Amino acid sequence: MATAGEAYEFGLLGPPSGRHDGRELDLGSPLQRAVLVRLLLGDGRRCGLDQLVDALWEDPPGNAVRSVHTYVYRIRLSLGEERSRLETTQRGYRLDVPEQAVDALRFERLVRDGEELRAAGRTGPALRAFDAALALWSGEPLSGVPGPYAQRHRRRLTELRLNARVAQLECAGELGEHARVATELLSLIADHPLREDLYALRMRALYRAGRTAEALAVYAAARETMVAELGIDPGPELRELQARILGGAGPDAAGQPAGESPAATADRSGAVRGEEAPAGVRPQQLPPAPGDFVGRERLRERLGLALRPGGEAVAFAVLSGIGGVGKTALALRVAHGIRADYPDGQLYVDLRGDGGSPADPADVLVDFLLALGMPAARIPATPTARAGAYRTLTADRRILVVLDNASDTAQVTPLLPGTPGNAALITTRHRSLVPPGATRFEVPVPDQREAVAMLGRFTGDAEIAADPELALELVHACGQLPLALRIIGARTAARPGRGLGAQLLRLRAEEHQLDELRAGGMSVEATFQVGYRALAPDRARAMRLCALLDAADFPVAVAAVLLDRPEQETEEQLEHLVEAGLLEPHSADRYRFHDLVRAFAARRADREDPVADREAALVRLTMFLHATLLQAMNATEQAGSLSTHLFSVPLTGLRFDDAGQARAWLLAEHTLLVSVFSRVLRDVPDASRIVAAALSVIAASGLFAGPAHQRELERLADQAVAAAEPGDDPAWQAQTRHIRAWLAFIRGDLAAAETDLRAAIRRENAVDDPVPFFMSTRLLSVVLADQGRTAEAVAFFAESEAVAGSEDDPDSPACFHREVGRLFTALSSDRAEVNISAAQHVYEVSDRLRKEAAER
Numbered sequence: 001m002a003t004a005g006e007a008y009e010f011g012l013l014g015p016p017s018g019r020h021d022g023r024e025l026d027l028g029s030p031l032q033r034a035v036l037v038r039l040l041l042g043d044g045r046r047c048g049l050d051q052l053v054d055a056l057w058e059d060p061p062g063n064a065v066r067s068v069h070t071y072v073y074r075i076r077l078s079l080g081e082e083r084s085r086l087e088t089t090q091r092g093y094r095l096d097v098p099e100q101a102v103d104a105l106r107f108e109r110l111v112r113d114g115e116e117l118r119a120a121g122r123t124g125p126a127l128r129a130f131d132a133a134l135a136l137w138s139g140e141p142l143s144g145v146p147g148p149y150a151q152r153h154r155r156r157l158t159e160l161r162l163n164a165r166v167a168q169l170e171c172a173g174e175l176g177e178h179a180r181v182a183t184e185l186l187s188l189i190a191d192h193p194l195r196e197d198l199y200a201l202r203m204r205a206l207y208r209a210g211r212t213a214e215a216l217a218v219y220a221a222a223r224e225t226m227v228a229e230l231g232i233d234p235g236p237e238l239r240e241l242q243a244r245i246l247g248g249a250g251p252d253a254a255g256q257p258a259g260e261s262p263a264a265t266a267d268r269s270g271a272v273r274g275e276e277a278p279a280g281v282r283p284q285q286l287p288p289a290p291g292d293f294v295g296r297e298r299l300r301e302r303l304g305l306a307l308r309p310g311g312e313a314v315a316f317a318v319l320s321g322i323g324g325v326g327k328t329a330l331a332l333r334v335a336h337g338i339r340a341d342y343p344d345g346q347l348y349v350d351l352r353g354d355g356g357s358p359a360d361p362a363d364v365l366v367d368f369l370l371a372l373g374m375p376a377a378r379i380p381a382t383p384t385a386r387a388g389a390y391r392t393l394t395a396d397r398r399i400l401v402v403l404d405n406a407s408d409t410a411q412v413t414p415l416l417p418g419t420p421g422n423a424a425l426i427t428t429r430h431r432s433l434v435p436p437g438a439t440r441f442e443v444p445v446p447d448q449r450e451a452v453a454m455l456g457r458f459t460g461d462a463e464i465a466a467d468p469e470l471a472l473e474l475v476h477a478c479g480q481l482p483l484a485l486r487i488i489g490a491r492t493a494a495r496p497g498r499g500l501g502a503q504l505l506r507l508r509a510e511e512h513q514l515d516e517l518r519a520g521g522m523s524v525e526a527t528f529q530v531g532y533r534a535l536a537p538d539r540a541r542a543m544r545l546c547a548l549l550d551a552a553d554f555p556v557a558v559a560a561v562l563l564d565r566p567e568q569e570t571e572e573q574l575e576h577l578v579e580a581g582l583l584e585p586h587s588a589d590r591y592r593f594h595d596l597v598r599a600f601a602a603r604r605a606d607r608e609d610p611v612a613d614r615e616a617a618l619v620r621l622t623m624f625l626h627a628t629l630l631q632a633m634n635a636t637e638q639a640g641s642l643s644t645h646l647f648s649v650p651l652t653g654l655r656f657d658d659a660g661q662a663r664a665w666l667l668a669e670h671t672l673l674v675s676v677f678s679r680v681l682r683d684v685p686d687a688s689r690i691v692a693a694a695l696s697v698i699a700a701s702g703l704f705a706g707p708a709h710q711r712e713l714e715r716l717a718d719q720a721v722a723a724a725e726p727g728d729d730p731a732w733q734a735q736t737r738h739i740r741a742w743l744a745f746i747r748g749d750l751a752a753a754e755t756d757l758r759a760a761i762r763r764e765n766a767v768d769d770p771v772p773f774f775m776s777t778r779l780l781s782v783v784l785a786d787q788g789r790t791a792e793a794v795a796f797f798a799e800s801e802a803v804a805g806s807e808d809d810p811d812s813p814a815c816f817h818r819e820v821g822r823l824f825t826a827l828s829s830d831r832a833e834v835n836i837s838a839a840q841h842v843y844e845v846s847d848r849l850r851k852e853a854a855e856r
Helices: 030-041 049-056 064-078 080-085 103-119 123-134 148-174 178-191 196-208 212-230 236-246 262-269 297-306 327-337 361-371 383-394 409-415 448-459 461-466 468-477 482-494 499-508 510-516 524-533 537-546 556-563 567-579 595-608 611-634 659-668 670-683 685-701 707-724 730-747 750-764 770-786 790-804 813-828 837-855
Strands: 008-011 017-020 046-048 086-088 092-095 315-320 346-350 400-406 423-428 439-442 584-587 590-592
Touching (some): 008 103, 030 049, 030 064, 030 092, 030 103, 030 148, 046 049, 049 064, 049 092, 049 148, 064 080, 080 086, 103 123, 103 383, 123 148, 196 212, 196 236, 297 315, 297 327, 297 439, 327 400, 346 361, 383 409, 409 423, 482 499, 499 510, 510 595, 537 556, 537 567, 537 595, 556 590, 556 611, 611 659, 611 670, 670 685, 770 790
Parallel strands (some): 315 423, 315 439, 346 400, 400 423
Antiparallel strands (some): 008 017, 046 092, 086 092, 584 590
């Protein structure tokens, strides 16, 4: 008894139609039909909302989502009482009807059945499966259905129909129905006059039907068409077939008795002799291994163990890593090293998986079958049958298959041998490409020692021995990437007089770095460009914007601000970049670029993104970092009313539970803060005030993890002063001078601190704000006192006291000064490298000066 779902019938192999319990369904407008088609052909009859929009329009209108919702509602109405079968899922919709209710899906299932039966030598049942599949057709598939999805599947289904027709006629010919085959091929050849396989099939049918002259006339007609349309003669299969017929050998190399066919014999015997492994055929397709290969000893050892023949399964290993890291060189070195373990041969193919036109596994199977000795005329027409023949020919043999540069699991699966004793070694940029049972090995950039050894092999050891330190610098400038090192070697060989020093100088010029890393047919930029072109536009944008960061690594939260997208969506984009081998995971929620990949992405950003977009992203991030610094300040119990006197931004930033969390964040993101602020001061002058405000908070926090961090902040302060000076904003100029003076005071450079403080005070006199004036005059009084200039110190102290106000007044300069001192101590108190006594010293000297002033 049929279930409710089975009572549905949807026809797509002609004008779309639908029936339920014999009742015709109203499928609605063309666009509504396009939605239904996308649902019916989706995996599990399931489809996301974005996929539905993309199915209907190349360039979706503004009301696309609303329109899709309307079409879905109308489809539900057409289902009548069973409208609940069109379910709303978390990300789209699912139409609850079985596969057999859709004629296009039944067609594909019957074709697969036919291919499998034919591969097993059961030609009669295979023919019946193809007959049933083709009987489902009633015209042009998806007729009248608009949209890019329908157009693609219309072409795909039409091609599948043609392949099924060819397979059907091949089966019929193998069963001796030669006259039928010859007749039916007339219309097929008329519709597809450039398909050589159709001419070959008709020639065989006519010859086996005893019509030799007509068979040769088919060749003449084929040659005339090819020359007229393409300007070339027929291919080798047709030429060889003609020669065999002319020589009386028949359409197959061994000839065939009249009225007898290979398939008919196979049907009786249960075996297909044509798919037996030809004796003595041992393909040797491995390209030569690089003669200058060096290093990777541990990885080579592990790969050799993973690819050892034996056991109960095929040995599979996958090498993944970024472009240019040396995956292919390593694979070939290992493959040549284990050739003796696979005496029946080695197959190799470049699958072109890192670009926009990956190799079709069905085409690769043709090459593999030819290499294994199968005659071209015996190669099956369909991908499934070819895969079956391939596994048959590799069964009970020991063959190594190297699949280089693969794109995904679907591409490699038909190319994997199926029986133990064989092995497959796959290289890819895609981390998720791991077929069941395979072991994945990540190929990292080599360490410094190994990278220097590689450079020595490429340039000559004498160059390295002459200046080891220079070699180290050059390796670092190349990001230790083997492709870059090999290019340096090639350039050195081409220009021996230039030397490694000149190469290093040219690499250090950032704008020319990638231009220097190309030689002959090798190019670091071109290697990255292949993977970049394959990215969806939003992922390419994410890559470009994240490259605006010069930091070693970055968290998801920062990337989300740059992209102006939610964190979850941003993380998905970053994971896609990791999968493509263009970004590396660094920890649970952090990522990093290889230096040269970042340089490539930054160049793409310069060329593809408007300056305004790049600047807007940097300004967003600067405001976010400043807002987070304010949150770090507020996380201390001593924060008090500081925020009322500091520059605010319309962002929240990250929040912290306590001073410990804030301190940990400041230390972890110091490099990121410095790199972003330096970039903004250099490239986005209009945002320099935000940077100055953020520097004020950092300086007030006192968290400088040793002299190196402080020197970086001092360089930022120099940039900030230089950015402020040309303008006409005395408050901004005074603020940057005061920051630099405070950093100089902590370092003990009292003269520099005094110079900047006097310049700040002159500008603050022109500003109606007592807080900065108080802070500068108070600090200058301490600086002067430390130099023994007590009288001057007391005078400036008196000026600060005149505007100080009460410490109990949260709006007063005195209260602000007290809170800054407490904040400095709270955030830096557990860092032994920091001179945390600076704030205390200011208070102690201030107390002494207060007494001096009172006595005078």
